Amino acid sequence: MAAETTKEVASSGLPQFDIATFASQITWLAITFGLLYLILAQFILPKIGGTISDRHNRIADDLDTASRHQREAEEAEIAYERVLADAKAKAHNVAESTRSSINEEIEREITAADAEAAAQALKSEAKISDIRRDALSNIDSIAREAASDIVKKFTGKTPTAAQLKKILKG
Amino acid sequence: MANNPLDQFKIKEIFDGPQIGPIDLSFTNSSLWMVIASFAIVVFFGLTARGKLIPGRLQSMGEMSHEFIADMLKDTTGPEAVKFFPYIFTIFFFILFANLLGMNPYAFTTTSHIAVTAALAVFTILLVVVAGILRNGLKWFKIFAPSGLPLIMYIIIVPIEIISFISRPITLAVRLFANMTAGHVMLKLFAIFIAYLVGKGAMTGVAAIVPILGTTAIVALEFLVAALQAFVFAILTCVYLNDVYHVDH
Numbered sequence: 001m002a003a004e005t006t007k008e009v010a011s012s013g014l015p016q017f018d019i020a021t022f023a024s025q026i027t028w029l030a031i032t033f034g035l036l037y038l039i040l041a042q043f044i045l046p047k048i049g050g051t052i053s054d055r056h057n058r059i060a061d062d063l064d065t066a067s068r069h070q071r072e073a074e075e076a077e078i079a080y081e082r083v084l085a086d087a088k089a090k091a092h093n094v095a096e097s098t099r100s101s102i103n104e105e106i107e108r109e110i111t112a113a114d115a116e117a118a119a120q121a122l123k124s125e126a127k128i129s130d131i132r133r134d135a136l137s138n139i140d141s142i143a144r145e146a147a148s149d150i151v152k153k154f155t156g157k158t159p160t161a162a163q164l165k166k167i168l169k170g
Numbered sequence: 171m172a173n174n175p176l177d178q179f180k181i182k183e184i185f186d187g188p189q190i191g192p193i194d195l196s197f198t199n200s201s202l203w204m205v206i207a208s209f210a211i212v213v214f215f216g217l218t219a220r221g222k223l224i225p226g227r228l229q230s231m232g233e234m235s236h237e238f239i240a241d242m243l244k245d246t247t248g249p250e251a252v253k254f255f256p257y258i259f260t261i262f263f264f265i266l267f268a269n270l271l272g273m274n275p276y277a278f279t280t281t282s283h284i285a286v287t288a289a290l291a292v293f294t295i296l297l298v299v300v301a302g303i304l305r306n307g308l309k310w311f312k313i314f315a316p317s318g319l320p321l322i323m324y325i326i327i328v329p330i331e332i333i334s335f336i337s338r339p340i341t342l343a344v345r346l347f348a349n350m351t352a353g354h355v356m357l358k359l360f361a362i363f364i365a366y367l368v369g370k371g372a373m374t375g376v377a378a379i380v381p382i383l384g385t386t387a388i389v390a391l392e393f394l395v396a397a398l399q400a401f402v403f404a405i406l407t408c409v410y411l412n413d414v415y416h417v418d419h
Binding site: 027 | 179180187192193194195196201204208211212219220222223232233237240256259260263264286290351
């Protein structure tokens, strides 16, 4: 048997080189190593590896969720800013249109006032020239009356129209 | 106490087993310590595989071991070699536990026997050959003839490549066996020297402090060697598995 041979050979050198023990060693190595491999590969390592990959997945999922939330927050901020900008633009437009409409109205009023003033001026000028013409024509008759009065006073008789005309022209 | 430093490597039969052809099932102290190592690994990793999302200390140790071997295989061989992961894991922890358990007093170091280390080494290399041929077919033999050389160079390169390939299992086996054997012989020699000095009288007994300090230092060194040799065996297995996936190197 293996062990008996060992005793004889061992005294002469390293027990490691006793070939009689090799079969038993290799057989038991195959049995123990093979069983160990099967148990580790079939049961224990998949469980440890599964736990590790579960944890990695969980962490990756959590990071994904976090980044999704961040993206949503950023989108909300962008939307908010867009709405704000729209509102600002609208307010600006309203102010601008109001100002321009007011300006237009002022312009219109001024033009209307100018036109009225011009019309008034024109009318007044016409009236003045009428008055002047009237006044000039009145001067003629007044002069005639005055001349006729003067003639009457001096001569005692009223001159005729033809005479008066002659006098006034002379 | 045995005074021969080589007695610690003796294989002693515990149960007489049947002999089936060349297969001798005698249960020896070597078999016992292989069973203890395997059992210890199963118990340790069985306890650590708790599957909790937030790991405790024990579970962290199991997961760190898992990631350590997985990263080593991924960095050395590549991500496609993941199916060899259980093998690398088993070989690393089998050798590590065998080496560390062998450091205990009265324990037997199964990895100090060339039969065990050679069996592991030969199986590893056969695994590389078989997996390489299954994956690449006969093209796998191109690992002995790197492409892009002048024809005359192949006369020199091919024999060198073949010799270097054959030397792989030999170096794997001898490195582990020699390291474990030498360390244990040295420890035993120092220990015997202490006993010898103390036995001789008071004067020499005081001088025994030197080998005591020496033994202490060597014990620390041997623990390092025990872990290092397991790592070396595992990482070289990863390196050799490269030939399965990278034929044109």
